[in-house]
Structures are given as structure tokens and as C-alpha cells.
Amino acid sequence: MTEKSKVYFTDFRCPSWRENLPQKLARLIMTAGFGDMDLEGKYVAIKMHFGEPGNLAYLRPNWAKVVVDLVKDQGGKPYLTDCNTLYVGGRKNALEHIESAYLNGFNPYNTGCHILIADGLKGNDEVEVAVEGGEYVRSAKIGRAIMDADVFLSLTHFKGHEQTGMGGTMKNIGMGCGSRAGKMEMHSSGKPFVKQDRCVGCRACAKICAHGAPLFGGDGKAAIDESKCVGCARCLAICPKDAILSRNDEAPGILNRKIAEYTKAVVDGRPCFHISLVMDVSPNCDCHGENDVPLVPNVGMFASFDPVALDQACADAVMAQPALAGSVLFDPECACHEGDHFKRSHPDTDWQICLEHAEKLGLGRRAYELTEI
Structure with missing residues (x-):
């Protein structure tokens, strides 16, 4: 029998005055085993998405502060981080990226720590990292400030995605940690x-x-x-x-496999922990300067040491939800792929390819045991 990875879950209910949502997230994280990690004196990268200006579906800084405070409680040195974007927008260089983060509330007063844009001012401060077992990527180009961390954490807004079908933990890590050159390698089969x-x-x-x-x-x-x-x-x-x-012409299936390989480059060889919030499940990425009606109602918060199991558990939870009235799932062109909300919203994508390839690479297991707190 295949051994199952442990994934921990809690919903967004707070019926008592004794506990609010940030406190509930902290309890989830600690129950999932975060307190057993050795963070004393360690640099701890917390990878998240600060949201494109104009988008209102991104995770608010309140959630980040929960993670930052827990890291500090265990003696770690936390910083929030992301890499610059390949496309033209509000986060294409470190100056504009930090300004966009500040605009969306991510400043040291709200989060308790500083922001480091991992691939530097112009997106070219990178480290070449070998991908063991990589079929499409032999050497991943990862933002230096991410690879310099002793411990890596991810805090993900789980949602849909127009190119990969699903934007989960591995999308946050694999695509998000790639430098500009790394992002172009994943997105493109050609040159600019x-x-x-x-x-x-x-x-x-x-x-x-x-x-x-x-x-x-x-x-x-x-x-x-x-x-x-x-x-x-x-x-x-x-x-x-x-x-x-960039041409952005890579087939969705290959893009998903490259994301899995980039994720492996980031997490291999050091302590990692992953948190995913299934809320405001927009059909598209937070890189958009807008956000559509969520696909499904808010589900809850998940945490695990296994990024593959975490993405699978979040996806299963989304699939178990009814389509939200007024969302893109009720558009006439989304009538196919009944039950798979991600394929219905983006029929040319297959989100499962990333998970299948990640499991093949030894990143984790799709089989999981869900513990609700």
C-alpha cells in the first residue's frame, strides 16, 4: 500500500470569540508540525504573491504576519519574497515590485518583516540549480535570495490559472521562484x-x-x-x-512539467513547509490586474510538508464544491468537463499533469491523509 502524506485542514468558521482567523491559521500550522522545525538563527524565505495592483483576490498581509510571527517565535529570521515578472505590469523590476507590494499592504509594519525581491533589481540575480531527474530542465534559474535561505516556506493563494489550469503551491514555488530567464524558459519553447x-x-x-x-x-x-x-x-x-x-508559446502540458522541475530545484536539500489558503478561488492568476468572481465558495486553510499532497488535497476540496453562481463556470463555453472546475474554466489545460510529473520526480505523493482540526 502506498504511504500517504499528511495534510492538515481547517475551515474558515470562527463561531466563538475565543479565536479569530489568524489565530486559527497559527493553530493549524503548529498542529501540522511546524513547531518541530529548527529555525534558530536561520534565514527563512516566505514565498508568496503580493498581488498585481488592481487585483483584489491576493492573500492579504494579515495572513503573512501569522507565518512571520511563528518564525520569529522559533528564533528564525523571516523575509517575504517573490521574483520579478516576465510580463509587463506592476512587478517587472524590484523597485516597482516593492511599490506594488506596499500598495497592497505588505510593509514591515503590517507583516513584521521586510521584503526581498529574490532575483534583484532587473530580474537577473539568479542561481543555476541542477534538477535531479529533470526531463525538460537540467539547470533551473532561481532567484538568489530564495536559494540563499536556510529554510523555505510557501504561503499560497490557491486558485485557477489561465495557462496551467490550477495555481497552487507548486505554481507559487516553481514559476514564482524562477528569475526572468527562468520564467522565459518555462513559458517559451523559443526566444524573445x-x-x-x-x-x-x-x-x-x-x-x-x-x-x-x-x-x-x-x-x-x-x-x-x-x-x-x-x-x-x-x-x-x-x-x-x-x-x-517572451513568446509564451510553450504547450500547457510541458509548462506544467517544467514548473514541477523548477519546484524540485527550489525545495531539494533544505527544510521546507507549505501553507495554502483556498479562498477567493479566482479563475485566473493574481498576476492579473483584475479578478473575476470566484469559481466556488471559500473552503479553508491547508498545511503540509508535502507540496504535491497539499496541491492534490486543495484541488479535491475545490472539486467537491458547487460552482458559484455568476462565475465563469456558468458561461456557455464552460459546459464541458463536468465536475472539474479548473478544466471547465480553461479547457485547454490539464492541472493534473504537474502533480503527476512532480510525483514522478520524487517531490511528494498525491495520496494523502487529511486531518481536520
């Missing part, structure tokens, strides 16, 4: 390209490129020589007009 109507011919891309990939035509506008490009994504970060873009 130049959107000609945005290019002003400033040649900033040529100055930053160590391989001579940017070429310039008679009109002075840039193009990328793919035979020379190594996919480092530095030109994406330096372009003042956001004219250089």
Missing part, C-alpha cells in the same frame, strides 16, 4: 521577439546583450537573432519601451 511598433531604436538591448543577438535594420529598429540568443531575458528587463517580449 521585438514588437516593432514599440521599438524606438535606443539600442539598450544591444548594450546589455553579451552575445550580439539584437540586430538593427535600416529603420533603426531591433530584431533578435535567435541563433545567438541564449534566452537570458536581460533585454526584456532593460528595454525602456517594453518592446521585447
Whole structure:
């Protein structure tokens, strides 16, 4: 019989004045075994998503403070962290990323600790990490401040995702911890390209490129020589007009497998613990500057040392919920895949591929034992 991983769960009910939701989350985390971790004097990275400005589904800083306080209680040195985005938005470099986090309430006064953008100012402060057993990624490009941590924690807003079907713990870790070059490796089977109507011919891309990939035509506008490009994504970060873009053309199945391999690179070889809140289950990622009606009612809070079992338990809990009236699940084009809320909202994706590949890599088990507190 396959051994099952332990996942702990509690709902959002607080019928008594004796305990509020932050206290209930703390009790869940400690019951799940967090108190047994050796954090004394250790740097502890807490990976989460600060939310794109305009999005109101992201996890509020109140939840982060619960985790920060527990780390401090055990003598650890916590910091909140994430990597810069590949797309153009409010978190494409460290300055704008931190400003966006502050706008959404993530400041030291609210959370009790500082923010470190893991891949640096322009998204190129990375560490190459070997992926044992990787089929698609041999060496993952991970933000340096994440790999410098002694202990790694993840705090995830569990939701849908337009490219992977489900945005859970492994999406938070695998995609979220990749540097800009790492994100491009996961999203793209090719190299970046130049959107000609945005290019002003400033040649900033040529100055930053160590391989001579940017070429310039008679009109002075840039193009990328793919035979020379190594996919480092530095030109994406330096372009003042956001004219250089990733193709984002990787098939969803391969993207999910790459995310699993990047997750393995992050968690291998050090103590890790994972928390996932199944609430405001929006159909799309918190990287959107907006959020739609949740797919299902709020479910509860989950915690585990096993990221695979945690994602499976959260997914099962979502599937057991009724579709929320007014959500995208009631749109005519979402009538297929009855019972699978994620595939109904994004029919071209299959969220289970990530879990299957992660289990194959030895990241964890899909079989779990759920303990409710």
C-alpha cells in the first residue's frame, strides 16, 4: 500500500470569540508540525504573491504576519519574497515590485518583516540549480535570495490559472521562484521577439546583450537573432519601451512539467513547509490586474510538508464544491468537463499533469491523509 502524506485542514468558521482567523491559521500550522522545525538563527524565505495592483483576490498581509510571527517565535529570521515578472505590469523590476507590494499592504509594519525581491533589481540575480531527474530542465534559474535561505516556506493563494489550469503551491514555488530567464524558459519553447511598433531604436538591448543577438535594420529598429540568443531575458528587463517580449508559446502540458522541475530545484536539500489558503478561488492568476468572481465558495486553510499532497488535497476540496453562481463556470463555453472546475474554466489545460510529473520526480505523493482540526 502506498504511504500517504499528511495534510492538515481547517475551515474558515470562527463561531466563538475565543479565536479569530489568524489565530486559527497559527493553530493549524503548529498542529501540522511546524513547531518541530529548527529555525534558530536561520534565514527563512516566505514565498508568496503580493498581488498585481488592481487585483483584489491576493492573500492579504494579515495572513503573512501569522507565518512571520511563528518564525520569529522559533528564533528564525523571516523575509517575504517573490521574483520579478516576465510580463509587463506592476512587478517587472524590484523597485516597482516593492511599490506594488506596499500598495497592497505588505510593509514591515503590517507583516513584521521586510521584503526581498529574490532575483534583484532587473530580474537577473539568479542561481543555476541542477534538477535531479529533470526531463525538460537540467539547470533551473532561481532567484538568489530564495536559494540563499536556510529554510523555505510557501504561503499560497490557491486558485485557477489561465495557462496551467490550477495555481497552487507548486505554481507559487516553481514559476514564482524562477528569475526572468527562468520564467522565459518555462513559458517559451523559443526566444524573445521585438514588437516593432514599440521599438524606438535606443539600442539598450544591444548594450546589455553579451552575445550580439539584437540586430538593427535600416529603420533603426531591433530584431533578435535567435541563433545567438541564449534566452537570458536581460533585454526584456532593460528595454525602456517594453518592446521585447517572451513568446509564451510553450504547450500547457510541458509548462506544467517544467514548473514541477523548477519546484524540485527550489525545495531539494533544505527544510521546507507549505501553507495554502483556498479562498477567493479566482479563475485566473493574481498576476492579473483584475479578478473575476470566484469559481466556488471559500473552503479553508491547508498545511503540509508535502507540496504535491497539499496541491492534490486543495484541488479535491475545490472539486467537491458547487460552482458559484455568476462565475465563469456558468458561461456557455464552460459546459464541458463536468465536475472539474479548473478544466471547465480553461479547457485547454490539464492541472493534473504537474502533480503527476512532480510525483514522478520524487517531490511528494498525491495520496494523502487529511486531518481536520
